[in-house]
Amino acid sequence: MPVGTHATVKAMTSDELREVGTEIVLANTFHLMLRPGSEIIRDLGGLHGFMNWPGPILTDSGGFQVFSLAELRKVGDDGVTFQSPIDGTTHHLSPERAMEVQAHLGADITMVLDECIPHPSPHDAAQEAMERTLTWARRCRRAAASSHQAVFGIAQGGVFGDLRRESARRTAELDFAGYAVGGLSVGEPKARTLEMLDVSLGELPAAKPRYVMGVGTPHDIVRAIDAGADMFDCVLPTRNARNGLAFTAEGVVKIKHARHTCDPSPLSASCGCSTCRQYSRAYLRHLYMSNEILSSRLLTYHNLHYFHALVRAARQAIRENRWRGLETEGLPLPPFEAESADSLEAPDGPLV
Amino acid sequence: MPVGTHATVKAMTSDELREVGTEIVLANTFHLMLRPGSEIIRDLGGLHGFMNWPGPILTDSGGFQVFSLAELRKVGDDGVTFQSPIDGTTHHLSPERAMEVQAHLGADITMVLDECIPHPSPHDAAQEAMERTLTWARRCRRAAASSHQAVFGIAQGGVFGDLRRESARRTAELDFAGYAVGGLSVGEPKARTLEMLDVSLGELPAAKPRYVMGVGTPHDIVRAIDAGADMFDCVLPTRNARNGLAFTAEGVVKIKHARHTCDPSPLSASCGCSTCRQYSRAYLRHLYMSNEILSSRLLTYHNLHYFHALVRAARQAIRENRWRGLETEGLPLPPFEAESADSLEAPDGPLV
Numbered sequence: 010m011p012v013g014t015h016a017t018v019k020a021m022t023s024d025e026l027r028e029v030g031t032e033i034v035l036a037n038t039f040h041l042m043l044r045p046g047s048e049i050i051r052d053l054g055g056l057h058g059f060m061n062w063p064g065p066i067l068t069d070s071g072g073f074q075v076f077s078l079a080e081l082r083k084v085g086d087d088g089v090t091f092q093s094p095i096d097g098t099t100h101h102l103s104p105e106r107a108m109e110v111q112a113h114l115g116a117d118i119t120m121v122l123d124e125c126i127p128h129p130s131p132h133d134a135a136q137e138a139m140e141r142t143l144t145w146a147r148r149c150r151r152a153a154a155s156s157h158q159a160v161f162g163i164a165q166g167g168v169f170g171d172l173r174r175e176s177a178r179r180t181a182e183l184d185f186a187g188y189a190v191g192g193l194s195v196g197e198p199k200a201r202t203l204e205m206l207d208v209s210l211g212e213l214p215a216a217k218p219r220y221v222m223g224v225g226t227p228h229d230i231v232r233a234i235d236a237g238a239d240m241f242d243c244v245l246p247t248r249n250a251r252n253g254l255a256f257t258a259e260g261v262v263k264i265k266h267a268r269h270t271c272d273p274s275p276l277s278a279s280c281g282c283s284t285c286r287q288y289s290r291a292y293l294r295h296l297y298m299s300n301e302i303l304s305s306r307l308l309t310y311h312n313l314h315y316f317h318a319l320v321r322a323a324r325q326a327i328r329e330n331r332w333r334g335l336e337t338e339g340l341p342l343p344p345f346e347a348e349s350a351d352s353l354e355a356p357d358g359p360l361v
Numbered sequence: 362m363p364v365g366t367h368a369t370v371k372a373m374t375s376d377e378l379r380e381v382g383t384e385i386v387l388a389n390t391f392h393l394m395l396r397p398g399s400e401i402i403r404d405l406g407g408l409h410g411f412m413n414w415p416g417p418i419l420t421d422s423g424g425f426q427v428f429s430l431a432e433l434r435k436v437g438d439d440g441v442t443f444q445s446p447i448d449g450t451t452h453h454l455s456p457e458r459a460m461e462v463q464a465h466l467g468a469d470i471t472m473v474l475d476e477c478i479p480h481p482s483p484h485d486a487a488q489e490a491m492e493r494t495l496t497w498a499r500r501c502r503r504a505a506a507s508s509h510q511a512v513f514g515i516a517q518g519g520v521f522g523d524l525r526r527e528s529a530r531r532t533a534e535l536d537f538a539g540y541a542v543g544g545l546s547v548g549e550p551k552a553r554t555l556e557m558l559d560v561s562l563g564e565l566p567a568a569k570p571r572y573v574m575g576v577g578t579p580h581d582i583v584r585a586i587d588a589g590a591d592m593f594d595c596v597l598p599t600r601n602a603r604n605g606l607a608f609t610a611e612g613v614v615k616i617k618h619a620r621h622t623c624d625p626s627p628l629s630a631s632c633g634c635s636t637c638r639q640y641s642r643a644y645l646r647h648l649y650m651s652n653e654i655l656s657s658r659l660l661t662y663h664n665l666h667y668f669h670a671l672v673r674a675a676r677q678a679i680r681e682n683r684w685r686g687l688e689t690e691g692l693p694l695p696p697f698e699a700e701s702a703d704s705l706e707a708p709d710g711p712l713v
Contacts (some may be wrong), residue, residue, distance in 0.1 A: 015647070015648070015651040015653055016644070016647060016648075017648060017653055017655050019653065019654060019655075020654040020655065020658075021655070022639075022655065022658070022659070023639070024635075024639075040651075044647070044650065044651060045622060045643070045646075045647045045650075049622065049623055049643065052623060053623070053625055053641065053643050053644075054625075059641075059643070059644050059647075060644060061639045061640055061644070270397060270401065271401055271404060271405065273405055273406075283376075287374075287375070287376075287413045288413055289405065289411075291397070291401065291405050291411070292368070292405075292411055292412060292413070294397075295367070295368060295396070295397045295411075296367070296368075296369060298396065298397075299367040299392075299396060301367055301369055301371065302371060302372040302654050302657055302658070303369050303371075303372065303373070303374065305654055306372075306374070306654070306658070307374075
């Protein structure tokens, strides 16, 4: 599930999203409430009409970006007051307002407003944020009671097993249409991420969709699936594409590397996407070095194709009872693990 | 004929170019000889293979960019020495080298090296450049004698009728596969452009392709056709698209204008391109204001579609003996004339 921060999956048309196998897109409430404004999108037929995407859409609550991008942020029991990073205007996001904005956007799946804390945060801060998130979750539930939109709750709890367990259990008691695990992959060690994921998913009903927010690399996605997750979202396929990084079953291709200058081969010999069928590494490198828009387009298309192929292969393995986590046969996983988005951009990552 | 400065028509794939009706693309020798280097493109199957465009390709000689973009330029009878604006390296473009580079690129149509002078230039400077261009034309002709590539000569002559006439006549005597008129639309008054165009085309054989370089707006193209031109190239459709300007039969749409904020209508009600069929002005404005790549893509696609439709309509009118220049019925010309690329970017242009 690719991220479309501004009512678009960056560099892609909706036709291409369909073609590459996308089933659902995510749109960021924070960005859209500030520009162009959710009322405008409502009047233009909601996000489906606005961005010409008839398929399922999920909107986040805006909380994550308020806590990571907004300025002069002030959190209270009634929500968050913040300044727009675009024009400095003051906005308030309460649980009720978050659901109202998402109603304007007309997504099929909406998320409750949650308080996202930075890493590291001490136990008492994580506990306070967890309690506030639970209170907000109840208010969001009530505010959206008459809506046709599905509402997902979000389990938080920082990096503390007891809080993760309690948050997930009490969120599940509120009986949402699905559940997300939030606040992970924010800088904590990977072993801790997986531990928290296990604890959280263990308390969330397996019969409902379980969504891990902000994950991740190919290996991370397979680990999350192994832990029981059904849904993910991440900027990795699109942002890294714009930075010249392609994911392939053979490893990460850093297209600006001089070794690709004269290379007539595709990004990946095992990939059947339209980028790999039509364009060489040499050409893609040339486009990247020349700052051509087409570079972002072709690499984004390839990366989306790769992540969709990975998740499709995982789904098939599960259906055929062949699932063995990272050891599952037939998954197009690279031999070396890309640790994170950041390490992918480091010059010493594993390159092919 | 859109311009593809870096072995791509900016923001477009070759699939889209085909889809939108493109028959031939232009690639800039100057840019490609500096990056990635013409030898690399030769080794990768020429431009057709490199950029995945099996259709006809025209390359310019590099001269125009040398005279407009390069630094520390030094012109002599043997060609031009200049510094790369990318890395400061020194390069020399002689008539023979210009043809060699174009042979590497493997275009179907190549252009002779010509000396392009700034506007305004006095009569004696224009005459000197004309003589040099004629000498270079003969050398290019000789250098490409055994080539399978078609070579076009270029008539120059500044803004002086006598030089334009002489340049065209003497270039035609060299018997090229086709002829271009260069050095126009460089800042001279439009009436003068048309006058020079008439004089030049009058001396060039009507039975061979006649190509007006760097033209132009929709009205300019129709005027050039009326003067006898068969081919054109210009950055207008693509560059203006990236700057948020759309050409339509109803006039120029400046997409950032606040009037489009809530407008559910397409760029043009009379246009059937995929942008107009799928996306509203409100959405296109949102993409543009958010600096989204998709804005450049959708507007570029629309503008290419518009210019192709215009030229197709002109061709049909000529075939059906209905051609009456700007008065030809059925041409999708806007009611107001867009004076030039620059004036399109001014805030007081005619907007719809």
